[in-house]
Amino acid sequence: MTEDEAVQAMLDRGTRPLEPFPGTQLPWKCRCLTCGEVSSPRYNDVVNKGTGVCGKTCRSRKIAAQLTRDGATAAAVMLDWGWDALEDYPGAGKQWAARCVHCGVIKPKKLAHVQRGRGGCTSCAGRDITDEAARQLMAKADLQPLVDYPGSLQPWLCRCLRCGHIGTPTYAKVRTRGHQCWSCRSEKIADALRLDEEQAIASMLEKALDPLVAYPGSTELPWKARCMTCETVLDPGPTLHNIRGTQGGCPTCAERGINPAKPGYLYLVVHHTYQALKWGIANTEQRLSQHLSQGWELHARWDFDLTGDAWAFERQVKAWVRGQGIPRALKADEMKYRGHTETAFLSDISLQLVQKYIESLIGRSPDVPPKA
Template sequence: MAPRRITEAQAVQALMERGARPLEAFPGTQHPWRCQCLTCGEVHTPRYSDVVNKGSGVCRGTCRSRKISNRLRRDGTQAAATMQRWGWLPLEPYPGAAKPWRSRCAQCAAVKIKRLSHVRNGHARCNHCAGRALGAVAAAEIMTSAELAPLTAYPGQQMRPWLSRCLRCGHLGTPTLASVRLRGHQCWACKAAAFPVRHPLDEQQAVACMITHGLEPLEPYSGDVNAPWRSRCTTCDSDSAPVPGSIPGHHRACPVCARLDISPVEPGYLYLAVHDDLRALGWAVAQGRHRLHSIGRSWRPLARWHLAAAQDAWAFGRHLKQQLRGNGCPPVPKADAAPDMAWAQTVSLEHVSTGGVVRIVEDVAGPAC
C-alpha cells in the first residue's frame, strides 16, 4: 500500500495548529521548512515529519528554553529542603536546578559543589564519606603512573576534564581522572585502538567515555551502547544524541564541531578575538588563515598560539572555557551574540579583562605568537 501523500494545504494547516506559520513553499516531509513561531516570532527550520509524527516542538529557541526553565524552576526553600533531606547543607542562595551549588555534607562537613538536578537523580553521595575522595597529590600520582603529565591543578572532581600532556607522544588532552583510574593511559592521539565496547559498559565507564570526547550527558545512561544518548558538547554547547558505541576512535563526537573540517592531527592554532561593540572576547580553533577571514570585520584578532596538532588547540580551548566558567564569567548574552563566533566560546569583558584571558592560556601554552 502506497504511503499517503501530504498536500501543501494539509502541511500548512498541521504547522499552524502547532504554533508555526510557514514562510516558504512546502519542501516535503523530510526536508527543513522555514517557519516562524507564532509565540515568540523567531524563525526556525523544523522538518514536517519531526513536528507531526515525532511530536518535536516547532520552536527550538526561546519557547524551548522557557519550557525547560519552567520545568526545572524550583522554589529556593523547597530546593534547600531537598538538599537537606539528602544530607547536604547549602552554603549559598539557590542558583538553579542545573547550576553548581556550594554545600556542606551533614555527616563529615566536607564542602562540595553539588547540583540539585544531580541530587534529585540519585547522585547525592559524598565521596569523602564513601572513601572515594582523592587529594591533589594522590590524583597527580595516578596521572603520572599512567604516563600523563598534568598541566594544571587537580580540578577537584574525578569526572571533570584535566588538561594533561601525554608522556609518550607529547600531545595534549583532557582526560578525566575517573577514566585514567579505570583504563590507564588515555591519549587518543597515540592510542589508535578503539575504546573497547564489545562488552556492555557500566554507567561510570560510559560517562567517562562521553566526557573524554567532549560530551556532557543530559540524561541517565540507558545501559545500551547502541542506543542514542542525549548529550551536550562542552565546546560549542550544541545538543546531539550520539550512540556511545560509535564514539570511540573519533576525536570529536559533536556533529557541529565535526563540520569545521579540521584535521585533529595536523598543525593548528587557538586564537582569541575581541568584539569592541559587544564588549566580548571569543576563542576558536583553526587551520590556515581562512577561519580568521571568515569571522568578519566585527571581530578583532587578539592573540594566537600555534600548536603541532589541532587537537592540542582544542584541549587548550576546553581548559580556557572551564577556567572562565568556573570563575563565574558568563558568555555574552545569547540575544546579543554575533553570528560570526560560537556563542558558547565567548565571554563578556564586563567580568574579565583581555589580559586575564590571555594569561589563562599562557600559563599552560606559553607566550602567544
C-alpha cells in the first residue's frame, strides 16, 4: 500500500492525516473533518475494523447519542423500578423528581442509578425514618422501645407490652410481620403443640403402646407403657415426642436396629491404619463382620444375655472417654457402616486403658480376649 492510497482511504472516512503514513498498526495523527479536533487513530482500526476516525468530540457525541433516551422510554424505566416521574425527563446524569409508588415519598433520582439497582426507596427501607415515627409503629405492635431508634435492620431493645419480657426485634421485621417477641412466640408454639391426655393416649395406642401411668404432661418426658404386641413393659418408656416422630414405639418389636431384649455383645476393635479404636454393641455377628471387612481388628468382646445391658455399658464408656476431653477420631464418611461417634485416637487413649475400664464396669474379663 502506498502512502497516497492510505491518505485517500482516511480522507474518504472523514479525517485528514497530519504526518507521514506510519504503517497500518501505529497511531496516525489526523484532524477530524467534522469537528476539527486532532486525534491519533490507527489505519487498520479505521479502514479494516470500521471504528471511528475521531477520538475526541465526535466520539463523545456518538456515545451520548447511544445513551440518549426519549422522555417516554425513560419514564417507563423509572416506573418499572417503582418510581413515578413528576416532571419531564431532564437528561442523563441529572436529578429527576419522582414519587415512590409504594409509600408515596418524593425523592430526586438519577435514571442511571435506578437502572443499576441503586435507586431503592430509603423511606420504604426505613433508613430515613424518624425516631418518633419508628416508636409509633412499635407501639402499635405492643412493643415499648427502651433506647433510641438504631436503624431499621439493627436490634432494638424493647419491652413486650403483652407479657413484659424484654427482647431485641428490628424495626424492619416489626413493620413487615407485626408483633415480635420471643416469649410470646414460644408460648404460641407450645400452645399449638400441647396435647390433652386423651390425645396423648391416642398417640400411644397408635403405636401399640398401652400407658401404665397418667400422662406426664410433656412430650419430652418418658411415659411408662406396655407393648401391646410383645407385652414388654417399657420403664422408662418412650417420650411422646419420639412416638409422634419416626422412632416408633417398642424397641423389642422393632424390625430394624438393635433389639435390647435379645442376646448381644459389647466389642472393642482397633484400626492400625487410622491409629484409632472403637467400641460398640450388636445383636448379630454381621455387625462385627462389617467392621472387620473395613480393616478393623477385634481386640475384645463381652457377651450379654440382653443387649439392653450391653447398651448401658456402651453409653457409660462413651461418657467416660468424652468426659476426659477426648474427641472422636473419625468422620461419618470414613466409616461405611457407621459408628464414628464411638471412636478415639490411640494417641489420645490406649486400647489397654479402655479395656481395663470396661472390665471394671462389667466385673469380668472379655469372653473373646485379646490376641497374644
